[in-house]
Amino acid sequence: MAWCYTPPMSWIDPSFPRSATPSDLVGRVLGLNPGMMTGPGTNTYLVGRTHPILIDTGAGEADYPALFQGYLRERGWRRPERIILTHRHRDHLGGVTQLRELFPGVPVSKMIYRDSGLPDDVEMLQDGENVEGDGITLVPIHTPGHASDHLCFFLPEERALFSGDLILNGSTTVIPDEDGDLALYMQSLERVRDLGVRRIYPAHGPVIEDGPGKITEFIEHRRLRERQILETLGGGPLTIPEIVKVVYADVDTRLHKVAGQSVHSHLRKLRDERRVSEETASGAPSRWTLL
Numbered sequence: 308m309a310w311c312y313t314p315p316m317s318w319i320d321p322s323f324p325r326s327a328t329p330s331d332l333v334g335r336v337l338g339l340n341p342g343m344m345t346g347p348g349t350n351t352y353l354v355g356r357t358h359p360i361l362i363d364t365g366a367g368e369a370d371y372p373a374l375f376q377g378y379l380r381e382r383g384w385r386r387p388e389r390i391i392l393t394h395r396h397r398d399h400l401g402g403v404t405q406l407r408e409l410f411p412g413v414p415v416s417k418m419i420y421r422d423s424g425l426p427d428d429v430e431m432l433q434d435g436e437n438v439e440g441d442g443i444t445l446v447p448i449h450t451p452g453h454a455s456d457h458l459c460f461f462l463p464e465e466r467a468l469f470s471g472d473l474i475l476n477g478s479t480t481v482i483p484d485e486d487g488d489l490a491l492y493m494q495s496l497e498r499v500r501d502l503g504v505r506r507i508y509p510a511h512g513p514v515i516e517d518g519p520g521k522i523t524e525f526i527e528h529r530r531l532r533e534r535q536i537l538e539t540l541g542g543g544p545l546t547i548p549e550i551v552k553v554v555y556a557d558v559d560t561r562l563h564k565v566a567g568q569s570v571h572s573h574l575r576k577l578r579d580e581r582r583v584s585e586e587t588a589s590g591a592p593s594r595w596t597l598l
Contacts, residue, residue: 318477318512323347326378329514332356332443332464336378338365340398343562346477346511349398351375352469353387354462355441361387362445362460362469363510364402372405386410391438391445392417392429393471393510394454400426418449420456421486432458445469448499452492453480459499467506468499468518474525476512481565482572489529489572490579496526529573536573540583540597547571547592 319341327335338349349366353359359382365371379386390413392400403415403426416430432438434449438460446461453472460469472480473495482489500522507515507522515521532554539545539553547567555566574595577583586594 318346319343320347320477323513325374326381328382329508330465330467332462333467333508334359334378334382335508336365336371336375338363338398338402339368339371339374340366344481344565345398346475348511350508350510350512351402352508353378353382353384354445354469355388355443357384358388358441359384360438360440360443360445361390361406363393363399363471364390364406366398367401367405371402372409375406376409387413388440389413389438390415391432391447391458391460393459393469394418394457395422395425396454396472399471399510403429418447418456418458422456434458448502450495450499452488452495453482455486455488457495459495461499461502461504465506466503467508468502468504469508469510470499471510473499474507474509474515474521476507476509476515476521478511479525479528479569481568484568484571487568487572489576492572493526493529496522496529500526532569533573533577536570537577537582537597540595544586544594544596546594547574550595 325337329335332354334353336351338351340348351365352362407413416432419431432447434447436447438445443464448459448461450457450459450473457471459471459473482492504518507518535554536550539550547570550570551563551566555563558566574583578585582598584596584598
């Protein structure tokens with residue numbers, strides 16, 4: 308669940324590889340679900356030497372199992388030893404059923420938090436509960452903000468981060484109204500910055516080689532948007548669509564509805580900090596005022 312500031316095709320990128328081996332310890336298989344919210348698709352990662360652990364399963368697209376099995380054969384692997392999930396959104400766990408049919412008995416785990424409707428027999432994975440693999444360790448890091456159950460996975464052997472939807476390459480991250488929290492999202496970015504990450508493997512887009520630079524970029528981008536919203540409200544009370552027209556004037560209007568979610572996430576944070584107030588009236592959009 309991501310959205311872009313750049314022209315749609317530069318984000319979707321039909322030339323993005325369907326599979327790749329970005330390092331000796333990491334393989335990548337694309338979820339084959341391109342779109343405005345997912346870019347080229349959801350990346351699923353196999354981590355390990357001869358008995359890999361799979362991070363995320365894609366959206367459950369029909370052609371994914373064949374692509375996945377083909378990549379396993381290419382690497383000389385029989386099956387994933389375990390599946391771990393970054394969070395509950397469909398484009399990350401939608402392929403669980405497919406993979407269980409291919410690999411009966413494969414264990415699946417995630418942080419179970421405010422969840423309903425999960426696949427059967429998903430096990431709890433706690434923050435900091437090391438996942439030991441073949442020549443690797445994956446450390447779950449609870450990073451709420453995009454989703455309350457969101458985990459990143461730190462790979463100490465490479466000082467690399469599997470960032471899920473916390474950090475993307477080619478887009479910023481949606482903070483959904485129903486389960487997102489911008490203040491927690493900013494804290495999560497600060498937390499992963501303190502890990503000393505070098506490389507980032509995002510859930511959408513190519514590998515990020517300058518991990519510290521990208522984390523700083525994401526933090527500064529949110530701070531900039533907050534300043535822009537506050538400056539816009541300096542002219543008087545406005546609705547979210549009115550704020551979007553000013554702050555996102557250079558963005559395709561087809562994306563303004565999604566941009567409204569981003570603005571709303573900032574306004575909720577600012578309201579909690581008592582820097583703005585919300586005026587509601589029956590049947591009319593809320594108007595936001597600078598305090």
